[in-house]
Amino acid sequence: MSNSEVIPDEQDSTTIRNWVRFHLWDQVPVRIAVIGRDYKILEANRAFTDSYGDWADRTCYSVYKGRTKHCSTCNAADSFVDGQTRVREELGLVTDGQQTSYLVRVVPIVQPDGSIPYIIEMSTDITATKILEKEKLEAERLAVVGQTVAGLAHGVKNLLMGLDGGMYMARSGIEKGNPERLAEGWEVLEDAAARITFFVKEFLEFSKGRTPTVVLADPNEPAHQVVEMFVESARLAGIHLEADLQPEIAPAFMDPDGIHTCLTNLVSNAIDACETSETGGRNVKLSTREEGGVITYQVADDGTGMEYDVKKKIFTNFFSTKASGKGTGLGLLTTSKIVQEHGGKVSFESTKGKGSVFSLIFPRNRLPLPLDEETEERCPLNDPAPN
Numbered sequence: 001m002s003n004s005e006v007i008p009d010e011q012d013s014t015t016i017r018n019w020v021r022f023h024l025w026d027q028v029p030v031r032i033a034v035i036g037r038d039y040k041i042l043e044a045n046r047a048f049t050d051s052y053g054d055w056a057d058r059t060c061y062s063v064y065k066g067r068t069k070h071c072s073t074c075n076a077a078d079s080f081v082d083g084q085t086r087v088r089e090e091l092g093l094v095t096d097g098q099q100t101s102y103l104v105r106v107v108p109i110v111q112p113d114g115s116i117p118y119i120i121e122m123s124t125d126i127t128a129t130k131i132l133e134k135e136k137l138e139a140e141r142l143a144v145v146g147q148t149v150a151g152l153a154h155g156v157k158n159l160l161m162g163l164d165g166g167m168y169m170a171r172s173g174i175e176k177g178n179p180e181r182l183a184e185g186w187e188v189l190e191d192a193a194a195r196i197t198f199f200v201k202e203f204l205e206f207s208k209g210r211t212p213t214v215v216l217a218d219p220n221e222p223a224h225q226v227v228e229m230f231v232e233s234a235r236l237a238g239i240h241l242e243a244d245l246q247p248e249i250a251p252a253f254m255d256p257d258g259i260h261t262c263l264t265n266l267v268s269n270a271i272d273a274c275e276t277s278e279t280g281g282r283n284v285k286l287s288t289r290e291e292g293g294v295i296t297y298q299v300a301d302d303g304t305g306m307e308y309d310v311k312k313k314i315f316t317n318f319f320s321t322k323a324s325g326k327g328t329g330l331g332l333l334t335t336s337k338i339v340q341e342h343g344g345k346v347s348f349e350s351t352k353g354k355g356s357v358f359s360l361i362f363p364r365n366r367l368p369l370p371l372d373e374e375t376e377e378r379c380p381l382n383d384p385a386p387n
């Protein structure tokens with residue numbers, strides 16, 4: 001420590017602490033409001049007032065949403081009941097009519113006797129971050145589309161060679177009056193056409209992107225459907241596909257079709273890995289769990305597993321170790337995109353010759369909210385709106 005630095009004496013540090021506490025309330029760039037059990041706002045800081053205007057003697061649902069009645073679902077109501085702190089991302093509007101995204105932390109004030117008279121709600125504006133996040137996803141998708149055009153041209157060019165060969169065989173079969181050669185050529189043509197159709201359809205599906213339709217859904221439902229869909233074809237291939245779904249998972253906001261797509265990709269990869277396994281792995285398990293507000297889907301197989309070089313590349317567009325026409329190398333990329341849109345992440349572990357486990361991890365407080373303008377059934381704390 002240099003000689004010029006002054007160590008504050010005890011009185012000074014108390015003064016500084018009081019000073020900081022006094023000023024912090026109005027200087028922090030976080031909107032803070034204290035809400036009573038009747039949902040009236042009792043106190044709010046400057047950032048809150050700047051964003052929402054006059055709040056004195058008004059309820060939170062009136063200030064945030066202009067409602068006259070309490071909302072049907074409400075983080076604050078839940079925290080008044082169970083005394084838990086809740087954090088989640090919200091969408092809403094502030095007084096200038098701008099749509100904003102914020103991260104809201106709902107903190108119940110629990111008294112020594114266990115009662116909860118107040119809730120403090122703190123929200124940080126994350127609109128800029130969310131816009132960047134969206135732009136980054138879009139830029140990544142466009143970059144993929146650009147690279148894809150080259151990949152598509154290349155893939156189709158290879159398959160066109162098949163068409164050429166088939167046409168040649170069919171034509172010579174007709175010219176020489178040889179029905180066998182004609183049939184052979186026709187088969188090659190059909191196969192090449194089917195491969196091109198598959199390739200182009202997969203590409204278009206991926207490049208057009210899709211807007212998730214978020215609803216309150218049973219997280220087990222898409223898992224159940226995917227197992228139903230694959231169980232018979234897996235059995236015919238000698239593979240045992242089983243579901244291990246935790247029964248008591250509460251409904252969650254998600255796009256069930258998107259989750260279905262993700263699980264389809266993971267289960268089909270796992271089945272492929274078993275089919276090509278040299279060590280004879282023949283088991284695939286799809287499980288669901290919820291722990292500490294985190295929903296996890298897991299697909300485990302005892303198939304081929306992956307070596308380091310493959311593991312590095314599996315989320316790269318068009319990376320596939322499968323035969324042309326069988327794999328496009330878009331499955332995992334599509335999966336990670338959908339999972340990101342749900343605020344989740346994909347993780348995996350794999351050992352060559354032993355198998356792989358892929359997990360989709362979704363913290364509930366990062367799940368998206370449904371955008372239903374008409375019903376206005378969102379919680380005011382979930383969906384603040386102007387006065």
Ligand SMILES: Nc1ncnc2c1ncn2[C@@H]1O[C@H](COP(=O)(O)OP(=O)(O)OP(=O)(O)O)[C@@H](O)[C@H]1O
Nearest residue numbers: 269270273314320321322327328329330331332356
């Ligand atoms: N469970 C698994 N076991 C072993 N390898 C896997 C597994 N899942 C993925 N892989 C590897 O990752 C690669 C990329 O998978 P991805 O699903 O993205 O594409 P793909 O299955 O090859 O084609 P598609 O676009 O049709 O899904 C696969 O080709 C395979 O090499």
Ligand SMILES: [Mg+2]
Nearest residue numbers: 265269331332
């Ligand atoms: Mg795949």
